[in-house]
Amino acid sequence: MSPVNTRPKSGGFVPRDRDWQPDALTPWYKTSVKRSPQAALLSFPTTLSEETSPVFGHGLLGKLDNDLILNYAKPGESAIGPRIIVHGRVLDEMGRGVPGALLEFWQANAGGRYRHKKESYQAALDPNFGGCGRTITAEDGSYEFRTIQPGPYPWPNGMNDWRPAHIHFSVFGHGFAQRLITQMYFEGDPHIPLCPIVGVLKSQEAIDALTAPLDLHHTVPMDSRAFKFDIVLRGQRQTYFENRKEGM
Amino acid sequence: MVQKLDNLRESPSQTAGPYVHIGCTPNFTGIDIYGADLGTVMKTGPVKGQEITITGIVYDGTGTPLRDAMIEIWQPDAAGLFPSANETRGTADPNFTGWGRSPGDMDTGEFRFETVKPGAVPWPDGRMQAPHITAWIVARGINIGLHTRIYFEDEAEANASDPILSRIEHQNRIPTLLAKKTGEGDYRFDIHLQGPHETIFFDM
Ligand SMILES: [Fe+2]
Numbered sequence: 001m002s003p004v005n006t007r008p009k010s011g012g013f014v015p016r017d018r019d020w021q022p023d024a025l026t027p028w029y030k031t032s033v034k035r036s037p038q039a040a041l042l043s044f045p046t047t048l049s050e051e052t053s054p055v056f057g058h059g060l061l062g063k064l065d066n067d068l069i070l071n072y073a074k075p076g077e078s079a080i081g082p083r084i085i086v087h088g089r090v091l092d093e094m095g096r097g098v099p100g101a102l103l104e105f106w107q108a109n110a111g112g113r114y115r116h117k118k119e120s121y122q123a124a125l126d127p128n129f130g131g132c133g134r135t136i137t138a139e140d141g142s143y144e145f146r147t148i149q150p151g152p153y154p155w156p157n158g159m160n161d162w163r164p165a166h167i168h169f170s171v172f173g174h175g176f177a178q179r180l181i182t183q184m185y186f187e188g189d190p191h192i193p194l195c196p197i198v199g200v201l202k203s204q205e206a207i208d209a210l211t212a213p214l215d216l217h218h219t220v221p222m223d224s225r226a227f228k229f230d231i232v233l234r235g236q237r238q239t240y241f242e243n244r245k246e247g248m
Numbered sequence: 249m250v251q252k253l254d255n256l257r258e259s260p261s262q263t264a265g266p267y268v269h270i271g272c273t274p275n276f277t278g279i280d281i282y283g284a285d286l287g288t289v290m291k292t293g294p295v296k297g298q299e300i301t302i303t304g305i306v307y308d309g310t311g312t313p314l315r316d317a318m319i320e321i322w323q324p325d326a327a328g329l330f331p332s333a334n335e336t337r338g339t340a341d342p343n344f345t346g347w348g349r350s351p352g353d354m355d356t357g358e359f360r361f362e363t364v365k366p367g368a369v370p371w372p373d374g375r376m377q378a379p380h381i382t383a384w385i386v387a388r389g390i391n392i393g394l395h396t397r398i399y400f401e402d403e404a405e406a407n408a409s410d411p412i413l414s415r416i417e418h419q420n421r422i423p424t425l426l427a428k429k430t431g432e433g434d435y436r437f438d439i440h441l442q443g444p445h446e447t448i449f450f451d452m
Contacts, residue, residue: 010334012372013452015451016258016451017257017258018451020257020258020260021258021260021261021392022260022261022262022391022392023391024390024391024392026391029263029389029391030389031388031389032389032390032391033309033389034308034309034310034312034389034441034442035308035309035314035387035388035389035390035441035442036309036389036390036391036441036442037394037441037442037446037447037449038442038446039421039446039448039449041449041450041451042412042416042448042449042450042451043450043451043452044412044450044451044452045372045452046452047369047370047371047372047377047452048324048330048335048369048370049322049323049324049330049369049377049380049382049397050382050395050452051334052322052330052332052334052335053322053332053333053334054322054331054332054345054346054347055331055332055333056286060286062281062282062283064281065281065282071281072279072281091256092256093255093256093257093258094255094256095254095255095256100333104271104272105271106267106268106270106271106272106274114267114270115270115277115279116266116267116269116270116277117277117278117354118266118316119267130270130274130279130281131270131271131279132270132271132274132279132281133281134282168262168264168265168267168268168271170264170268170271170272174333174334175334176322176382176384177452179320179384179393180258180259180261180393181261181262181263181264181268181386181393182259182260182261182262183262183265197262197263200262200263200391201260201262205257206260209257209259209260210259210260210262231259232256232257232258232259233258233259234258235255
């Protein structure tokens with residue numbers, strides 16, 4: 001078949017840059033010590049098992065899934081805290097928008113308290129805040145959701161360790177090889193350079209990649225501030241010349 | 249000087265933390281916003297092939313079960329076809345999602361998947377791989393999600409010619425990738441993050 005006027009085939013995923021990604025063993029983050037594999041990872045090119053991924057349709061989403069201010073609140077009430085919009089794009093390493101990506105996010109409330117059985121911090125629960133939401137990216141890879149800015153919270157590691165305010169993200173792209181969980185931090189938070197979990201990141205550039213700037217252009221005046229957070233997933237090669245048998 | 253490459257860097261990973269279940273399986277933690285948790289049901293109707301269950305526990309380097317992990321699996325149907333937009337070889341079983349997610353039992357940490365025995369899938373050069381399931385583990389203390397594969401102890405012939413299994417230098421570690429048959433259609437797959445039985449993890 002002539003390649004003229006046909007789309008190049010999807011190939012394998014670009015290998016993960018393990019010099020950029022955090023190591024498994026980071027002793028200052030104590031829990032990693034007994035939960036980090038010691039043997040070298042076994043490296044292989046991606047196969048169909050990693051180049052495919054489940055499909056999540058927009059029909060999955062409820063109307064308030066991307067609105068943490070309202071999705072757990074009693075009718076007529078809303079969650080307490082600074083109202084913010086988080087928006088951005090999911091891109092791949094080649095800069096292409098990733099449409100149809102499922103994003104799930106979770107966070108503490110404005111006082112730094114999670115709604116969880118095993119959570120013991122004394123900050124009050126907000127009866128109108130559940131702490132989770134989800135959305136699916138549009139054709140250009142863009143997404144947004146509304147929430148309250150979470151508070152910093154103490155955690156048992158060193159004697160006085162505090163997490164910066166953060167939102168956890170779970171991301172599905174188009175291949176299981178792209179599966180990623182990460183955290184978003186907020187511009188200007190003085191806890192960022194002090195946190196042992198941020199400290200697993202290997203460079204200031206990596207910390208910056210997870211720090212969302214205030215984005216005045218996307219604020220809703222007199223209502224909500226906005227923060228921009230782009231997420232980059234592994235790139236998938238697209239070429240006529242992939243080294244594999246026809247039909248694979 | 250040369251032109252600039254305009255590639256982006258993958259977002260750095262961060263731990264899922266102790267409360268991953270709030271975001272990914274909220275109903276499991278008592279937060280009812282979405283209805284059912286995603287990934288709890290892999291069979292949405294009568295499925296083709298052999299129905300199986302896979303159970304296991306994730307252990308840390310001291311042999312203690314993790315009770316705050318989340319395990320996901322991804323696999324083809326019984327014919328080796330993926331229910332994915334990227335599947336170009338045919339159409340997968342419409343009653344099979346291929347994807348499962350388990351928070352593990354809150355007290356014991358045991359995860360459980362009700363699925364089907366996967367069919368074989370080709371390696372990029374066209375050789376067939378042994379039937380396997382892709383697994384992904386995240387938890388507090390895990391800085392970047394761990395990929396591994398669940399192969400099947402009772403597929404000895406296919407395992408022997410599998411392109412990955414046959415290339416593993418430390419053949420004595422291969423049993424860490426094999427689900428053990430514990431009954432008709434029942435398999436056990438424990439995951440050891442560290443220690444003498446450390447599971448083989450992949451950089452795919
Ligand atoms: Fe957190």
